[in-house]
Amino acid sequence: MAKQSVSLSREFGKGLWAENPVLVSLLGLCPTLAVTNSAINGLAMGLATTFVVVSSGIIISSFRKLIPHQVRIAGYIVIIATFVTLADRYLAAFYPDISKALGPYVPLIVVNCIILGRQEAFASKHHPGRAALDALGMGVGFIAVLFVLGSIRELLGSGSILSFQVLGDWWTPWMVMILPPGAFLTLGLLIGLSNWINEKRATA
Amino acid sequence: MSTSAKMILVLAVITALAGAILSAWDGYTQPKIEQHRLEALQAAIADVLPAHDHYDEVQADDMTLYVGKNSANQPVGIAFRAVGSGFQGEIAMMVGVTPDFEQLTGLAILEQIETPGLGAKIQRDPSKPDDPNWFTQQFQGVRPNPEITVVKNQQPDQPNEIQAITGATISSRAVVQILNTSLEQAKQAYRTSKQQVS
Numbered sequence: 417m418a419k420q421s422v423s424l425s426r427e428f429g430k431g432l433w434a435e436n437p438v439l440v441s442l443l444g445l446c447p448t449l450a451v452t453n454s455a456i457n458g459l460a461m462g463l464a465t466t467f468v469v470v471s472s473g474i475i476i477s478s479f480r481k482l483i484p485h486q487v488r489i490a491g492y493i494v495i496i497a498t499f500v501t502l503a504d505r506y507l508a509a510f511y512p513d514i515s516k517a518l519g520p521y522v523p524l525i526v527v528n529c530i531i532l533g534r535q536e537a538f539a540s541k542h543h544p545g546r547a548a549l550d551a552l553g554m555g556v557g558f559i560a561v562l563f564v565l566g567s568i569r570e571l572l573g574s575g576s577i578l579s580f581q582v583l584g585d586w587w588t589p590w591m592v593m594i595l596p597p598g599a600f601l602t603l604g605l606l607i608g609l610s611n612w613i614n615e616k617r618a619t620a
Numbered sequence: 621m622s623t624s625a626k627m628i629l630v631l632a633v634i635t636a637l638a639g640a641i642l643s644a645w646d647g648y649t650q651p652k653i654e655q656h657r658l659e660a661l662q663a664a665i666a667d668v669l670p671a672h673d674h675y676d677e678v679q680a681d682d683m684t685l686y687v688g689k690n691s692a693n694q695p696v697g698i699a700f701r702a703v704g705s706g707f708q709g710e711i712a713m714m715v716g717v718t719p720d721f722e723q724l725t726g727l728a729i730l731e732q733i734e735t736p737g738l739g740a741k742i743q744r745d746p747s748k749p750d751d752p753n754w755f756t757q758q759f760q761g762v763r764p765n766p767e768i769t770v771v772k773n774q775q776p777d778q779p780n781e782i783q784a785i786t787g788a789t790i791s792s793r794a795v796v797q798i799l800n801t802s803l804e805q806a807k808q809a810y811r812t813s814k815q816q817v818s
């Protein structure tokens with residue numbers, strides 16, 4: 417059950433760095449690699465995923481004692497899929513351009529392992545307040561990585577960030593950065609960088 | 621209550637609630653999504669047809685033709701959606717042509733997933749900021765009879781020729797091929813539709 421020794425700020429903060437879903441757990445890599453060809457796409461995917469992980473976390477943790485153990489995964493998936501569909505339709509109705517750019521990756525949030533993982537590992541064992549903080553921390557950690565990844569790729573691949581031209585005419589865009597190989601290269605370097613920082617900290 | 625009865629009950633309640641919430645949300649968002657789809661369609665039709673007063677939607681031979689008409693209700697151009705395979709995936713475009721199918725009035729790429737920097741130039745060429753749509757614009761006025769052909773590394777000098785994008789010959793050819801096939805189908809469909817009326 418809930419360990420009261422863990423402070424609330426730690427519950428939120430662990431998702432940002434120490435247990436970051438992408439950099440440390442390497443979860444949710446499919447959307448991470450697929451949609452981060454621009455900063456805005458990364459941001460939108462991060463926000464949609466955060467909405468889903470937080471709302472389903474609160475619902476699942478509120479009803480955790482009512483859902484029988486044997487059918488919990490089926491129940492979680494229906495709840496998660498409901499929130500994903502809400503988010504998908506919302507984007508299509510109000511942000512058609514982003515919805516078109518993200519394509520099938522919004523419905524695919526259903527199978528993002530960050531979300532089911534947090535329900536199984538955390539929300540189903542803790543109070544709604546803690547579950548919400550935990551989910552929010554994971555979501556913000558996910559947004560941060562997607563945004564940084566998208567910004568780097570957009571900067572090098574198109575010379576802009578959030579569609580604002582940053583680099584001048586002298587810059588020849590590295591097309592590869594907005595293609596799939598650019599996603600793997602940049603993510604690999606980011607994970608390497610985070611590990612290097614952790615190692616530095618441990619020895620310091 | 622037995623465990624299995626509880627399992628069935630809980631899952632039934634969850635799915636029923638999910639269904640209710642989603643149908644309410646769908647009722648709210650569907651009209652807006654439909655409106656976006658319609659706006660995009662109308663923008664594409666306006667893009668490829670010459671100046672027209674209104675357009676009629678005509679169904680014939682499994683095709684939808686958008687017949688642009690002037691204020692005297694005479695057809696001035698016909699637009700239709702053409703889809704086919706490109707280098708990586710489907711290319712969808714809106715084609716505009718005169719009612720006698722002798723001259724193209726415009727071409728707009730609606731959807732494509734060609735290689736960015738190469739084939740994607742069929743939609744927008746970022747290396748030519750003054751004229752990013754040069755590829756589709758050259759179709760305006762092209763005569764598709766005989767078949768439209770692609771020329772490489774030279775200026776087109778025939779009324780049925782267009783210039784390929786350097787480094788993206790396959791994508792350029794794909795657009796032309798989709799165009800040639802669909803023009804034939806559209807011509808047939810337009811003939812059918814006129815017979816239906818008369």
